[in-house]
Amino acid sequence: MMTNLFSIFEPSSKLNNFSLNWLSPLLGLKFFPYLFGASPSRWSLLWSKIILILHNEFKTILGNFNKMSTIIFVSLFSFIMFNNLLGLLPHVFTSSSHMVMTLSISLPMWLTFMVFGWFFYPNHMFAHLMPQGTPPILMPFMVLIETVSNMIRPATLAIRLAANMMAGHLLLSLLGNNGPSLGWSFLIIILLISQILLIILEFAVAIIQSYVFAVLSTLFASEIN
Template sequence: MMTNLFSIFEPSSMIMSMNWISSLLGLLFVPYIFWASPSRWSLLWSKVIAALHKDFFALLLPSHLGVSIMFISLFSFIVFNNFLGLLPYVFTSSSHMVMTLSLSLPIWITLMFFGWLNHTNHMFAHLVPQGTPPMLMPFMVLIETISNVIRPGTLAIRLAANMIAGHLLLTLMGGVGPSLYSLTLFMLLMSQILLLTLESAVAIIQSYVFAVLSTLYTSEIS
């Protein structure tokens, strides 16, 4: 039962054999903004980008403001993949650790190299929070080191687990539909519509959390 349930996340179980190409489908929406006449959706997306710029500017130092473009692009890539995964017969690449870890790990490695090479004293100071008693300093260094090392893993697991949880719940609810009567089937359909709406909100929230946490990690290295 569980093997068949989780098989919906296997790339080989979908219709096409090259399902990872679905990760690039979101790029098809980018040129549309430049050559098509402005629509409500393009204006809404422009406002979203402006709001993200404002939030990231408040978190980053003045010398790192250009980095916000990268994190906005990262947010756009993740949110497009999350929404495409909600469509029928579209492969959900953001529910795989291969995809999420390939996004978080390069960012973390780049920040670590940049921080330790250019701001070594500041990185050492981050290992011991201000006001720590001398007796607790060795333990705080160990705790801060562990929390720093697991950052890419927590970013990747948070995004993948949230996308998997919603899809599994939708699959479980849809699997019992053929055995229900009309009234209970109608209630099931209403529940699935509400859950799909919740999943749409989760797709946006998890993309925003991933981008904001990456921005916070960037602001800590200097």
């Protein structure tokens, strides 16, 4: 049973040894011509407002860092949120629930931050391993703890996003598989209401998790400055 449930997260649809499910992140490219050619609407104005708010927030977090670098994190938020919301549609593979997708985003970004920080600000990076006010007897342990904490950051980012997107889909699958066995009864109405509420919750989780991923990435970038 559990194998069947987790199989919904396996990109197994293939044509000529290429998984078609991984094409889902590219579906957003079909909307770009419409966005550039259509007249401004309430949705486009709302999206512009959201981008402006995110830009100001990321600019505050980055501090003295290059202010134009916020476009990286705003684009990261937009890309992850699009894939999270796309996974809520029927028969669409949720690429953000797969570790291949999440780790391929977090690992290169973390590695770039580390190479940039150690190359241009080595003293600051060494100082970051030793919090101010640490007793001398605890200094070796704090360096070890900070090093391990820094090394597992890309994994924690990837697992957080994948696990949160996977949990809601598993719960929806569990409830949906029990529907045919209930028949036409009062329980089926409760099941439908529960699934509608879960879909609304998943919609909120999709936006929140993309925001958390982008904010944590911004915080990691601000530490090297």
